[in-house]
Structures are given as structure tokens and as C-alpha cells.
Amino acid sequence: MYGRVVILGEGEVFGKLGETMFGMRLEGEMLHSFVGELANMVAGQAATIVAGRGCRIDITPPTVIAGRMHFYGLNNVVRMSVAFERAGELHFIISRDTEGKV
Incomplete structure (x- = not known):
């Protein structure tokens, strides 16, 4: 199975999440880095769950x-x-x- 995960949000939302997690305001490159790391955390957790159900899964670095x-x-889309x-x-x-590609 192949697919994509897209995380959409306003910069302010990502900024507030980053501030909550790190205790400081994130801006510019620091904010972009945090968004990429958040995507890694979400995809990594999802991959762990899917792999635990016997499916082969691989994730790529976020953009x-x-x-x-x-x-x-984008086909067969679920939005949450x-x-x-x-x-x-x-x-x-x-x-x-x-x-x-896998």
C-alpha cells in the first residue's frame, strides 16, 4: 500500500504547539524545523501502528x-x-x- 499524509495548518497553530512543547516561541527556520519534526512524529507513530498489524511500511523525510x-x-482521501x-x-x-516506491 502506498500513500501520502499531508498536515495542513496555519503557522500560528504550529507556533503555539511548538511553544507548548518547548517552552519558547518558535519562528522562521526553527518553526519550519519543528513542523518537519512534528510530521516525523506523527508518521513514525502511524508507521509503528501499521507495522504492528503486519503491513510493510516505510516513511520518507517530510517536506x-x-x-x-x-x-x-490525491486519491482515496480521508480528511481528519x-x-x-x-x-x-x-x-x-x-x-x-x-x-x-517502498
């Missing part, structure tokens, strides 16, 4: 994109929103593809 963008070609107290909401888009 952090700032600003507006449009997504095309998660609200964080005192931070805001993040949206997780999970797509399942029929081909790719």
Missing part, C-alpha cells in the same frame, strides 16, 4: 511547504481535523495510492 498551495492527484486546546486546529489528509 515543509509554507504559503498557499493546491493539491492534485484535530483541535488542540489553546493552539487551534490541524487538518490531516491521508491518501492511499495503488503504486509508488
Whole structure:
């Protein structure tokens, strides 16, 4: 099984999450690094759960994109929103593809 995980959110939400976790305000490159690390934590935990169910899984390093963008070609999509107290909401888009690289 192949797929993608996209985490969408406002910079302010990621900033508040980072501040909660690290006790200091994150900006610029530090914020971008935190977003990538958050993606690693989410994907790593998901991979652990999926692998525990007997599926072969591999994750790739995250790509952090700032600003507006449009997504095309995502198939079999599930979207889930998660609200964080005192931070805001993040949206997780999970797509399942029929081909790719492992």
C-alpha cells in the first residue's frame, strides 16, 4: 500500500504547539524545523501502528511547504481535523495510492 499524509495548518497553530512543547516561541527556520519534526512524529507513530498489524511500511523525510498551495492527484482521501486546546486546529489528509516506491 502506498500513500501520502499531508498536515495542513496555519503557522500560528504550529507556533503555539511548538511553544507548548518547548517552552519558547518558535519562528522562521526553527518553526519550519519543528513542523518537519512534528510530521516525523506523527508518521513514525502511524508507521509503528501499521507495522504492528503486519503491513510493510516505510516513511520518507517530510517536506515543509509554507504559503498557499493546491493539491492534485490525491486519491482515496480521508480528511481528519484535530483541535488542540489553546493552539487551534490541524487538518490531516491521508491518501492511499495503488503504486509508488517502498
